[in-house]
Amino acid sequence: MRCGRAREWLSLTMDSQLPPDKTISLEGHLEKCTGCRSYRDDLLLGQRLLRATEPEVSENFEWRLQLKLNQTLQEAAQSATLPWENPRWSLSRWLGTVGVSMAVSCAVIVALAMLVLPTSPSRDPQGGGTGPAVIAHHDAPMSSSSIDADRTDRRSLLSQNSGSTIWPRPVSLPNSGLGVRPANRGFPNSERFWVEIRNAINSRQAQIDRLRQENLLLTVERDDMRKQLVELKAQLDIKDSDQLDLQRED
Amino acid sequence: MICSKDQFSDQPRQPQPTLREIRDEELIARVQQGQRKPFDEIVSRYKGRLYSFILRMVHEPSLAEELAQETLVRVYIHAEKYREIARFSTWVFTIATNLVRNRMRKRSRRPRMLRLNPAPDEDELPLDPPDPGADPTQLIEREELGALINLATSRIPEKYRIPFLLREVDQLTYEEIQQVTGLKLGTVRSRINRARNRFRQNIKPLLKNETLLAELERIEAEANEDKE
Numbered sequence: 166m167r168c169g170r171a172r173e174w175l176s177l178t179m180d181s182q183l184p185p186d187k188t189i190s191l192e193g194h195l196e197k198c199t200g201c202r203s204y205r206d207d208l209l210l211g212q213r214l215l216r217a218t219e220p221e222v223s224e225n226f227e228w229r230l231q232l233k234l235n236q237t238l239q240e241a242a243q244s245a246t247l248p249w250e251n252p253r254w255s256l257s258r259w260l261g262t263v264g265v266s267m268a269v270s271c272a273v274i275v276a277l278a279m280l281v282l283p284t285s286p287s288r289d290p291q292g293g294g295t296g297p298a299v300i301a302h303h304d305a306p307m308s309s310s311s312i313d314a315d316r317t318d319r320r321s322l323l324s325q326n327s328g329s330t331i332w333p334r335p336v337s338l339p340n341s342g343l344g345v346r347p348a349n350r351g352f353p354n355s356e357r358f359w360v361e362i363r364n365a366i367n368s369r370q371a372q373i374d375r376l377r378q379e380n381l382l383l384t385v386e387r388d389d390m391r392k393q394l395v396e397l398k399a400q401l402d403i404k405d406s407d408q409l410d411l412q413r414e415d
Numbered sequence: 416m417i418c419s420k421d422q423f424s425d426q427p428r429q430p431q432p433t434l435r436e437i438r439d440e441e442l443i444a445r446v447q448q449g450q451r452k453p454f455d456e457i458v459s460r461y462k463g464r465l466y467s468f469i470l471r472m473v474h475e476p477s478l479a480e481e482l483a484q485e486t487l488v489r490v491y492i493h494a495e496k497y498r499e500i501a502r503f504s505t506w507v508f509t510i511a512t513n514l515v516r517n518r519m520r521k522r523s524r525r526p527r528m529l530r531l532n533p534a535p536d537e538d539e540l541p542l543d544p545p546d547p548g549a550d551p552t553q554l555i556e557r558e559e560l561g562a563l564i565n566l567a568t569s570r571i572p573e574k575y576r577i578p579f580l581l582r583e584v585d586q587l588t589y590e591e592i593q594q595v596t597g598l599k600l601g602t603v604r605s606r607i608n609r610a611r612n613r614f615r616q617n618i619k620p621l622l623k624n625e626t627l628l629a630e631l632e633r634i635e636a637e638a639n640e641d642k643e
Contacts, residue, residue: 176608207615207622215583217634218561222466227458230484237488
């Protein structure tokens with residue numbers, strides 16, 4: 166075997182990549198050739214030197230990693246776009262996904278509204294006839310106990326008046342979250358009801374505007390803090406490089 | 416650790432393994448589920464290896480630290496992309512290798528400064544180990560030894576140096592190096608062989624130093640004590 170081939174095989178045998186039969190012939194060559202034996206010893210010594218002199222990472226590595234990770238996550242959150250701002254967004258894709266689901270949910274709401282809203286005037290159980298609706302403002306959502314009470318009332322009313330045809334007492338609409346509920350008796354006064362709805366929407370809109378302004382202020386504050394962070398990082402880098410220079414001089 | 420009985424059987428409950436005992440692939444699976452502590456364990460396992468590999472490629476400590484951190488940030492951000500088809504270390508070093516290659520490509524595009532009386536190229540200068548003749552008992556300090564080894568490594572051409580370091584220092588298998596670098600298996604073998612030969616030539620003056628072996632054995636003994 167020639168030394169050139171033997172030295173190639175030496176590299177493979179260090180990584181257990183040489184087949185057994187070739188390993189045997191290599192060992193036979195090494196017994197006879199001092200040059201290749203010396204080459205093998207040098208390779209093994211070089212491997213030991215590399216592994217023994219691995220550089221050590223600095224102590225504040227993890228702290229800086231944390232800063233970098235937080236910064237990257239913040240940038241990723243800011244760069245997230247609304248679907249219609251994405252140039253790859255297309256109306257057809259939107260219709261395919263969001264549009265269909267919105268259409269289905271609208272259909273469900275309409276169906277529920279038709280079931281829930283009264284279809285004819287109801288008799289006042291106390292003999293007062295249908296009066297104007299009383300619209301009550303409630304901040305808390307309608308509790309299940311009050312819904313159950315309505316159902317119970319309806320059932321008891323029906324049982325009391327068996328034999329005569331009466332209209333079932335209307336069930337009040339669930340709280341829409343706007344703090345408005347129509348009256349339990351008769352038809353709601355539609356004009357007043359929708360006026361109240363409009364007022365509630367306006368107040369919510371004002372709330373949204375106020376929150377947007379607060380968001381703007383917080384964004385400005387965040388940008389200032391980010392600038393401070395960059396400055397501090399730069400100062401830290403300068404300090405570290407000065408320390409390195411001092412160490413080199415020593 | 417207290418072992419209590421399982422409430423559904425009389426068998427003693429197996430103690431939960433600590434994060435240190437869990438393998439890398441399991442740790443990243445937990446990170447994919449949204450846990451943060453397993454990622455801290457991944458950082459502590461890989462920061463040294465990544466920094467060592469990258470520093471020996473780029474030879475600037477601040478840049479090596481930056482690229483090592485960038486690698487770990489990408490591991491965290493894109494954790495959901497890892498699939499257990501390959502080992503986790505292969506995936507991490509693929510990210511690191513790509514970052515290093517991109518940075519070195521950018522560096523090579525920068526125009527070189529012209530010097531009027533250029534010094535001989537660094538590759539042509541022999542390594543200058545301490546002269547053993549003056550004082551044979553003079554020990555080579557560890558830092559000095561490390562600097563000489565880094566210099567010897569820097570003189571290996573980049574295309575040989577990547578598979579060489581991945582094998583010698585990070586102990587990836589040939590198949591893993593093939594996946595990381597995208598090279599054929601035969602190419603990986605030949606490049607590692609050539610890099611070893613080149614490295615041997617670079618450190619040959621060092622190998623004649625009588626105190627080198629003593630210092631190396633001292634460093635290895637310290638490292639073994641730390642592990643225990």
